[in-house]
Amino acid sequence: MRLNLSWVSYLGALLAFSIGPPLEGEFTCSGRPASAEIFEGITYGCKQMEPSKEARGVVHWVRINLTARGIAPYVTSKDPTAVSQGWQYRLRRVGEVVASEHLAVAINGTFFSSKSSWWRRSGDLANSAEPVVADHIISHFPLDAYLPWFDDQLTPHLRPAKPLTEAELATAQWGMGGEDFWLRDGRVWSGDRSCFIPDARTAVAVDLPRKLLFLAVGTHISPNLMFQTLANLGARDGIQLDGGDSSSMAIGTGASVVSPGVVYGWRPVATQFGLRAEPLR
Numbered sequence: 001m002r003l004n005l006s007w008v009s010y011l012g013a014l015l016a017f018s019i020g021p022p023l024e025g026e027f028t029c030s031g032r033p034a035s036a037e038i039f040e041g042i043t044y045g046c047k048q049m050e051p052s053k054e055a056r057g058v059v060h061w062v063r064i065n066l067t068a069r070g071i072a073p074y075v076t077s078k079d080p081t082a083v084s085q086g087w088q089y090r091l092r093r094v095g096e097v098v099a100s101e102h103l104a105v106a107i108n109g110t111f112f113s114s115k116s117s118w119w120r121r122s123g124d125l126a127n128s129a130e131p132v133v134a135d136h137i138i139s140h141f142p143l144d145a146y147l148p149w150f151d152d153q154l155t156p157h158l159r160p161a162k163p164l165t166e167a168e169l170a171t172a173q174w175g176m177g178g179e180d181f182w183l184r185d186g187r188v189w190s191g192d193r194s195c196f197i198p199d200a201r202t203a204v205a206v207d208l209p210r211k212l213l214f215l216a217v218g219t220h221i222s223p224n225l226m227f228q229t230l231a232n233l234g235a236r237d238g239i240q241l242d243g244g245d246s247s248s249m250a251i252g253t254g255a256s257v258v259s260p261g262v263v264y265g266w267r268p269v270a271t272q273f274g275l276r277a278e279p280l281r
Contacts, residue, residue: 027057027219036257039104039277041068044251044258047229049221054198057219059229060249060263062105064213066154070278073150073174074103075134076271087115087125088139091268094248095261096122098274104252106274107202107215108265109176110145111242126270130177138169146239148204148213149175156206156213158237160184176204176241176273183227183238195224200247200265204273205230205238214238215273217249217264242269254279 029046038044043063049055064071076097079090091114098106111129114120130145131138143163149172150156157168160181164172182189183205189195198220205214205227214235218226227238248265251258256279 029058032060032263033257037280038062038251038255038257040280041065041071042104042275042277044105044255045233046263049218049225054196054222055218055220055225056198057221059216059218059221059226061214061216061230061233062249063233064215064275064277066150066156066211066213068277070276071154072276073154074101074106074272074274074276075132075174075176076109076273077134077137078139082125085125087127089126089128089270091120091122091124091126091270092272093122093262093268094265094272095250096268097272098250098252101274102252102276103250103274104255104277105215106250106252106272107204107217108242108246108248108269109271109273110178111246112270114270120268122268124268128177128270130179131175132177132271133172133175136173138172143169143177145177145179146181147172147175147177148206148239149173154211156208156211158206158208158239160237176271178204178239178241180223180240181237182223182240183231183235186231186236188224188227188231190224196222198222199244201226201243202241202247202249203227203230203238204241205235207234207236210234213275215249217247219247219264241273256280 032046035045114126
């Protein structure tokens with residue numbers, strides 16, 4: 001059968017468009033350290049997972065000492081032009097945000113919807129599914145989500161209940177809403193089958209007494225193994241953010257030991273959560 005060349009070209013372009021660029025570090029740690037301090041108060045690590053029904057690939061993680069000098073959270077603020085059109089944000093890639101906001105590290109944030117539901121592009125209008133708090137400004141109500149948040153002294157807060165109380169709202173300076181409270185008091189909750197299903201995952205966890213924050217992206221891993229990995233690193237409580245094709249992490253310019261840039265992910269998202277930090281002395 002003779003094929004119409006215009007259709008061949010169209011299908012080829014469509015296939016390339018749907019696949020997108022390769023994901024860096026998807027299957028191996030590619031020479032990245034198991035653990036190394038990369039900024040003041042920020043340690044990065046890469047863990048190679050043993051192939052199983054629950055995992056393959058790697059987990060990229062960072063541990064942040066919130067008492068270290070120069071540490072400052074970053075949470076995406078609402079975009080004024082988007083708000084003027086009835087939306088909240090414009091989609092941006094995590095790597096672009098790390099570069100433009102001079103961040104040490106960042107991950108993707110909340111679940112979201114966008115005006116372009118089929119193929120999401122940078123600059124598209126978007127809304128967050130869960131609330132975020134950016135410099136005391138709450139994106140929207142109701143606060144029907146688990147919310148890791150930080151006060152003006154960078155004290156972390158996360159409790160297995162929602163919504164926040166009025167007293168908490170009054171003192172919350174930064175926060176990023178999410179779903180599924182998988183890690184509680186150092187133990188992974190495994191109450192349903194979804195805990196064992198692998199996918200790309202993004203997680204936030206804390207050790208409240210030690211004022212430690214953990215951010216992690218897994219390339220293909222179940223919540224069970226993702227949060228057990230964080231628990232083994234010292235995390236006590238943690239939630240899951242948006243995952244799948246949205247999962248992304250990027251390291252900023254000035255990092256020691258590791259090269260700056262995107263370590264995983266490439267699709268633009270509505271919100272990002274990250275940290276500014278000082279270079280190592």
